[in-house]
Amino acid sequence: MAVSSSSAQTRPAGTPDHEPAVTDVVAQQIAVEQAHVDRVFAELEKAGVRADSVKAEGLARTQFGRSVETGDAEGAGLFERDALMFHAARRRSMLDTQYEGLVFGRLDIDHDLKPDLGRAATSADREVRYIGRLGVRDDDYEPLVIDWRAPAASPFYRATPVEPMGVIRRRVLRSKGARVIGVEDDLMVPEAPDDLVVVGDGALMAALTRSRGERMRDIVATIQAHQDEAIRASARGVTEITGGPGTGKTVVALHRAAYLLYSERRRFESGGILVVGPSGAYTAYIERVLPSLGEESVTLRALGDVVDAVDTERLDSPEVARIKGSTRIRTLLANAARGRVPEGPTEFRAFVAGRAVRLEARVLDRIRSQVLRQHQRNLAAAAAQAALGEAAWSSLGITGDRDAKAEFLDRWEDHLDVEAFMAAWWPQVDPREVLLWLADPDLVRRHARGSLDDREAELLAASYATALETGTWSVADIALIDDLAARLGPVQDAPKEERGFYEIEELDDLSQYGVTEVQPVSGSRETRAEVVAEDPRGRLLAGRVGKPDEYAHVLVDEAQDLSPMQWRMIGRRGRHASWTVVGDAAQASWTDLEEAAAARDEAFGTQARQRFHMDTNYRNAREIFDYAADVVRRQVPDADIPNAVRETGHEVVEGALGPDAAGSVSRSLEELLEQVAGSVAVVTPQRYAAELAPLASSDGGRVQVVDPMSTKGLEYDAVVVVDPHEITRESPGGVRVLYVALTRAAHRMTVLS
Numbered sequence: 001m002a003v004s005s006s007s008a009q010t011r012p013a014g015t016p017d018h019e020p021a022v023t024d025v026v027a028q029q030i031a032v033e034q035a036h037v038d039r040v041f042a043e044l045e046k047a048g049v050r051a052d053s054v055k056a057e058g059l060a061r062t063q064f065g066r067s068v069e070t071g072d073a074e075g076a077g078l079f080e081r082d083a084l085m086f087h088a089a090r091r092r093s094m095l096d097t098q099y100e101g102l103v104f105g106r107l108d109i110d111h112d113l114k115p116d117l118g119r120a121a122t123s124a125d126r127e128v129r130y131i132g133r134l135g136v137r138d139d140d141y142e143p144l145v146i147d148w149r150a151p152a153a154s155p156f157y158r159a160t161p162v163e164p165m166g167v168i169r170r171r172v173l174r175s176k177g178a179r180v181i182g183v184e185d186d187l188m189v190p191e192a193p194d195d196l197v198v199v200g201d202g203a204l205m206a207a208l209t210r211s212r213g214e215r216m217r218d219i220v221a222t223i224q225a226h227q228d229e230a231i232r233a234s235a236r237g238v239t240e241i242t243g244g245p246g247t248g249k250t251v252v253a254l255h256r257a258a259y260l261l262y263s264e265r266r267r268f269e270s271g272g273i274l275v276v277g278p279s280g281a282y283t284a285y286i287e288r289v290l291p292s293l294g295e296e297s298v299t300l301r302a303l304g305d306v307v308d309a310v311d312t313e314r315l316d317s318p319e320v321a322r323i324k325g326s327t328r329i330r331t332l333l334a335n336a337a338r339g340r341v342p343e344g345p346t347e348f349r350a351f352v353a354g355r356a357v358r359l360e361a362r363v364l365d366r367i368r369s370q371v372l373r374q375h376q377r378n379l380a381a382a383a384a385q386a387a388l389g390e391a392a393w394s395s396l397g398i399t400g401d402r403d404a405k406a407e408f409l410d411r412w413e414d415h416l417d418v419e420a421f422m423a424a425w426w427p428q429v430d431p432r433e434v435l436l437w438l439a440d441p442d443l444v445r446r447h448a449r450g451s452l453d454d455r456e457a458e459l460l461a462a463s464y465a466t467a468l469e470t471g472t473w474s475v476a477d478i479a480l481i482d483d484l485a486a487r488l489g490p491v492q493d494a495p496k497e498e499r500g501f502y503e504i505e506e507l508d509d510l511s512q513y514g515v516t517e518v519q520p521v522s523g524s525r526e527t528r529a530e531v532v533a534e535d536p537r538g539r540l541l542a543g544r545v546g547k548p549d550e551y552a553h554v555l556v557d558e559a560q561d562l563s564p565m566q567w568r569m570i571g572r573r574g575r576h577a578s579w580t581v582v583g584d585a586a587q588a589s590w591t592d593l594e595e596a597a598a599a600r601d602e603a604f605g606t607q608a609r610q611r612f613h614m615d616t617n618y619r620n621a622r623e624i625f626d627y628a629a630d631v632v633r634r635q636v637p638d639a640d641i642p643n644a645v646r647e648t649g650h651e652v653v654e655g656a657l658g659p660d661a662a663g664s665v666s667r668s669l670e671e672l673l674e675q676v677a678g679s680v681a682v683v684t685p686q687r688y689a690a691e692l693a694p695l696a697s698s699d700g701g702r703v704q705v706v707d708p709m710s711t712k713g714l715e716y717d718a719v720v721v722v723d724p725h726e727i728t729r730e731s732p733g734g735v736r737v738l739y740v741a742l743t744r745a746a747h748r749m750t751v752l753s
């Protein structure tokens, strides 16, 4: 640790009159900052009491909307809200050991600073500004801490020695709860004033060297100037953030979400922000970032979890995923959604108003097509019944008798046979049912004629047979369920009286047997759960697929992986939204980038776009990243290769896998567990997954065994990459997915071939 300046004024009382030891100076600086942090916490305690009463009056949330810097009633409302958030955050912090400090920054500012003159003003002319996760003022309404998102905090992120923006010293405070445990300074002028101590080797390096936990941390104390630009960019239109692995795209995008909620709270809190990521592991990994920034109102969804009632992690084979992801499949979905219900009736026969009516399959098909041209299927039962009635009357060949027709149609409306026929011919169709119809290869071939070949039809049908066996959907199915839901319309409840009727019947039946306690028809939760557990089909159809929620802002991470069908699904949730889209084409697992780009453009509409490019890799040690970059460059010459900033002196270790894969991997694992303090991952292709799975229990949960696709967006202290050749062979994106696996390690990596 470096101490570049100190003086008698900054030494603690009683220090002998010689240069103080480095630790003394640091301890003393920590004590100075601790005094301020204590004041902030004391103020918040008082504010907590005030905030509770504000809350009781229901006022707090009606007064949002302006910067915390405002001195009027709205500012007060915002401040009380911050106090409320503080109390929520504190409760959370007891559970969350990662929670790092409410006050994390300090600026010493000289408003008349002339950078080229070098020396800055003495303490009397300087302003001290503290930066934190939320804004806090004292009784006189003087700011004790400024919210990191407020304009007044901006120099903390933007000041550089070339353009210091008045800042002499930028200080980052590290804390554990309310206790300050370290400070790191950056000097923005060539020489510090005598009374200003500068300690530390820079906060960024300190942050990057720390070990990785199970959850991503926020970077609010060390956001870099180019990242800050993307975070604070205009909320309108589409913001695209690109850059290679580890360049902070995800973490920047999440801070942007927090910034949008701060700068336009009314719009984004009521309209909602949706964050979509590649997998459940990813959402679990990032889920603490926004709460640690004080924001709880963002919806996080994995691609397998975008549609309500369905949540899956199962991946199809690359071949099947390609069929399900391409918009070519829409022909099949459209035809299936418009087609006959399998096993539905193929003709209608009944006596209505004393007349024998018979309608053949051809007529029924024609009526169905006509009705569906104007209506969504699930909303068209009444229209279908009416059209059927007209057709039935025409089939009788009676002309000119208006009264007879009116009487016929009247009887038709509530005829029991017609009702029974309608229930079978035009039932409410769950979009998931339609997908399960596709387990029939003949039906797929018939409906997909011209859009899928026979082999593709075969593969697709087989995948739905698998769904029916396992009771699980695949991630790619979710977008198809969503597409079908949009075609079919929401499933309608049966009319209320009807249900009442059955309930009474059941009640009567049971009472005959002396049963006194009667369950509702839908059954108790336990019974339903049991049925669902033993019945794969029941599992696939559990819950209700509702209308998609719409959001005011949609943030898509790992956007390069979205298939065209997934873009359409997300697009339905952001029809009136602004977007933040984050990605790196060199890490793509969806191969037809052009088709995906077209679907993405359709989702964005004609909105203006702004682009930000990140070119510094903050995750991987330079040795690790150079290794990965060499691999990807060979096959993807135009890959966007960032610059890794941190060296460790530890090269990537290459080894042989040998016939005993588990033995080789576990030896490498032991070494890595010795070398790093945090998380270690074994990234393995499918071939060794079962054999290596037991390694995950080693070392108190520090080790994870994961497939390459599931590591997207994640990172670990150390990684063993197993059989890179096989990873390339089995993955949908080939070497691009291997590139993902090779860029997950922060400090150490072993590759076993």
Ligand SMILES: Nc1ncnc2c1ncn2[C@@H]1O[C@H](COP(=O)(O)OP(=O)(O)OP(=O)(O)O)[C@@H](O)[C@H]1O
Binding pocket: 204, 207, 208, 217, 218, 219, 222, 223, 224, 227, 243, 244, 245, 246, 247, 248, 249, 250, 251, 252, 584, 587, 618, 619, 712, 713, 714, 715, 743
């Ligand atoms: N300014 C910063 N200060 C401290 N750490 C940072 C900073 N920027 C990025 N990082 C760290 O770098 C790592 C990589 O960030 P992130 O996961 O957001 O990168 P990414 O570009 O999304 O990567 P990938 O495309 O490989 O998933 C994270 O540990 C993140 O906390």
